Amino acid sequence: MGESRSILDRIAELYPTMSPSQRLIADVILRDPESSAFCNVADLARQAGVSESTVTRFATFLGCKGFPGLSRSLQEIVRRRLTTGQRFQLTTSLGQAEQEIVQHFRQDVQNIALMMERMDPKAFVRARDRLVESPRIGVVCSRSTVSLGQFFQFYLHLLGKDVILFTGDPRTIDLLQRFGPGDVMVGIGFSRYARWTVEHLRYVRKKDSWIMVITDYPSSPLVPLADEAFFTPTGIPSHLDSLVAPLSFLTGLLRAVSSRMSQKAAEILQEMEDLWAQFGIYEPPSSV
């Protein structure tokens, strides 16, 4: 059954046995196989920063018939993607479990598409501007959506914002009192809305902070508490919601904020780099 697998699998498989230069080439291809399919030896060599010889040797190393062989294999991938296309018609021989997972991914894509169609760009821009302007931002979430809140907080911190996460932890609840006019509160909650989230927002509402919520339906109890509401589908209601669409929304919002604050963001990031370096936060680029 060896021949049914794609050249990409083969590259990944042989990756550990590759020389440094070969890995550079592998990286280029794996990062964007579709583009590589259009490259000739020179292009690939330039992108990988190695000589052309190394590229052709790489191709034979993979067991291809010279570079053209590798090229053809990559083109196969493009072809398959074009024909099976985005309809995800993966092989018919998939079992029950595989069918289900494909179904799941398809639904996530669907969710994002839906969210996109329903979103009001004006509202999005308004929310972005509020976030850009407000130095203090609160995030209310609980249970499964805490992960979303954490994600949001993490990146807002990188942008220099003061972000307080309210997840139901009694230790932080006192901080709620600080919020007032001019502050921004972000509420996140989906069907079977946690009571706690609602109550929190209800309190903040009285303090006249500006509230935006991310929820699933207009009938959500969060909506009447919000100055601006965004709707992101979470798929079939079950005990296991998909938070993919909301995460996509939050990421998009963060990017918009970041792009708006690009000057300041760049400065902060620069300082952060030093800090990270000093603490050795990141793995050094692959040795050898």
Place this chain on the structure above:
Amino acid sequence: MGESRSILDRIAELYPTMSPSQRLIADVILRDPESSAFCNVADLARQAGVSESTVTRFATFLGCKGFPGLSRSLQEIVRRRLTTGQRFQLTTSLGQAEQEIVQHFRQDVQNIALMMERMDPKAFVRARDRLVESPRIGVVCSRSTVSLGQFFQFYLHLLGKDVILFTGDPRTIDLLQRFGPGDVMVGIGFSRYARWTVEHLRYVRKKDSWIMVITDYPSSPLVPLADEAFFTPTGIPSHLDSLVAPLSFLTGLLRAVSSRMSQKAAEILQEMEDLWAQFGIYEPPSSV
């Protein structure tokens, strides 16, 4: 140079003025532009049943810079088709900010699609089974990916699993020692891999636990430490990765696990319902 229009339009436009042989070539291209993109002069000549000379003359006749020029134009089409999900052509009169955000969502969709197309269903099922069988599961993540780990942990808890989250908190590090053969460790990390995550996994590796990792590229330092690796794209490398595809993957995995454990999961959930009710976790369904 009004290059905004596609070469296909130009071919159609000039069709009436073409000679019979040229029309033969045009037919071949128009019938399947994507395949033609990978043809050389000889291939195209053979398919159209004309000589090679006629093909090159055809290319210059179209105003292309020789046959390679035509080739490039066709490849452009393929590229566009690969990068823009055909469905979302609502690039109407949106402003700058709106363009960016639409672009972002589109990329997330693309990421999920890519992840799916590149995933090995067999590996997915293997991972699912490991998770189903193992009572103790560890999750290693840090910084931005903590949100993913939390999400994963939250739902595995609902499924009755013992899940320990290792995020770099020194207070939990001692729990690492508990892991051994038969246990499952899940590592999550993306480009500019946090050193901490890598070291953690390195330790666990020695203890013979089964390790699965979710990362972006085969060149990731997490891969050599793993028994099973899954690749999920995170979009353009920047300080702000999109964790949408990884989240989609994790959600899918959770659903698969849950569906596999349906009997037990249902029981646990039933008990949980009582618990939730007693604590009044959820907002009561709205009146009306």
Place this chain on the structure above:
DNA sequence: ATGCGGATGAAAATATTATTGCAGGAGTTA
């Protein structure tokens, strides 16, 4: 019929692209 103009293909000429031989260099071991 005959000569003319455009179109075409075979093949030579040219340009491009891929491969290989070779030497230098980095790392490793004795």
Place this chain on the structure above:
DNA sequence: TAACTCCTGCAATAATATTTTCATCCGCAT
């Protein structure tokens, strides 16, 4: 440190692909 092994890039070479040349053919008007 010396000897060895691998890896790599340069440059020469080989292979392919593309373009051009040129002879021919076909239809058409004189």
